[in-house]
Amino acid sequence: MEELDSDSSNARSGLLPVLVELKRRLEDVYGNELIDLIPLGVGRSEDSADIDVAVVLKKKEERLNSDTKSIHEKLEKLIKRKKINLYVVSPEKLEFVKWPLYLQKKWRKRQAY
Numbered sequence: 216m217e218e219l220d221s222d223s224s225n226a227r228s229g230l231l232p233v234l235v236e237l238k239r240r241l242e243d244v245y246g247n248e249l250i251d252l253i254p255l256g257v258g259r260s261e262d263s264a265d266i267d268v269a270v271v272l273k274k275k276e277e278r279l280n281s282d283t284k285s286i287h288e289k290l291e292k293l294i295k296r297k298k299i300n301l302y303v304v305s306p307e308k309l310e311f312v313k314w315p316l317y318l319q320k321k322w323r324k325r326q327a328y
Contacts, residue, residue: 230254233266233297240290241270248273250306269302269309276305 234252241249255267272282283303287294294301 230266233299234268236293237268237299240293241286244289245272265298265300267300267302269304271304271306271309274305276308279303279305
């Protein structure tokens with residue numbers, strides 16, 4: 216069991232710089248509309264692994280389509296360099312969604328990046 220805890224800690228520390236940079240860039244664009252970043256998946260920080268992150272914006276669901284395109288355009292270099300997959304969601308969708316993000320949100324304490 217110790218190995219799992221150690222691996223998990225190493226994975227989080229490897230993801231932390233990416234999450235900090237991602238949050239900084241998103242705050243520059245969205246300010247207080249950025250509610251949260253939620254890392255998804257097993258948390259591996261290997262060079263070959265993708266990084267899946269949910270971006271929660273204080274916006275209505277129907278307005279997020281254009282924001283998703285805008286985010287991908289503004290962060291294109293970072294997304295390609297770090298192999299980031301972004302999922303932009305509203306607080307409403309986050310609250311009622313029945314996919315793995317719901318489980319991540321439910322059991323996770325909010326992290327400060």
